[in-house]
Amino acid sequence: AVLVWACVPVAARAETVHQIKVEGNQRIEASTVLSYVAVQPGDPFDSDLMDKALKDLYATGLFSDISFYQEGRDLVVVVAENPIINKIAFEGNDKFKDEDLQGEIQLRPRMVLTRTKVQADVDHLLEMYRFGGKFSARIEPKVIKLDQNRVNLVFEITEGPTTFISRISFVG
Numbered sequence: 001a002v003l004v005w006a007c008v009p010v011a012a013r014a015e016t017v018h019q020i021k022v023e024g025n026q027r028i029e030a031s032t033v034l035s036y037v038a039v040q041p042g043d044p045f046d047s048d049l050m051d052k053a054l055k056d057l058y059a060t061g062l063f064s065d066i067s068f069y070q071e072g073r074d075l076v077v078v079v080a081e082n083p084i085i086n087k088i089a090f091e092g093n094d095k096f097k098d099e100d101l102q103g104e105i106q107l108r109p110r111m112v113l114t115r116t117k118v119q120a121d122v123d124h125l126l127e128m129y130r131f132g133g134k135f136s137a138r139i140e141p142k143v144i145k146l147d148q149n150r151v152n153l154v155f156e157i158t159e160g161p162t163t164f165i166s167r168i169s170f171v172g
Helices: 030-036 047-059 098-104 115-131
Strands: 019-023 063-071 074-081 084-091 138-145 150-158
Touching (some): 030 047, 047 063, 047 074, 098 115, 115 150
Antiparallel strands (some): 063 074
């Protein structure tokens, strides 16, 4: 994310925000975006306020990129929305059924896709495989882009060999 506003010379900046505009939104209403922005019309163009607004918008998990710029006395908020999951699939899994794996992840179709959620689900699936004796399992999430900012999410699984305990020794 780039805070373009910071690049504008101090002398060229208006003292207060007259209006806030939202660009780039597709599914999310401009009023929803503005509800997360700490800056209001009448507030000064202050870098601390812009920084807080940027952090608050990212914290929603709805956007993959956010930037601000000043256009005259207006503040323009440019957002790129995270995509919506159309379908989730699993490939390469023999030890567990698709239904079992689906029940273990948090992501679902029609949810917003974020890297954090995908990584959390990969970690959870790897833990499931380790409990099942597949310590060398690898899971690679693949995102297939579709139209209308939707994606299919595919977890490509390489299970590897099963690890067995061959001997337990007690010393002392």
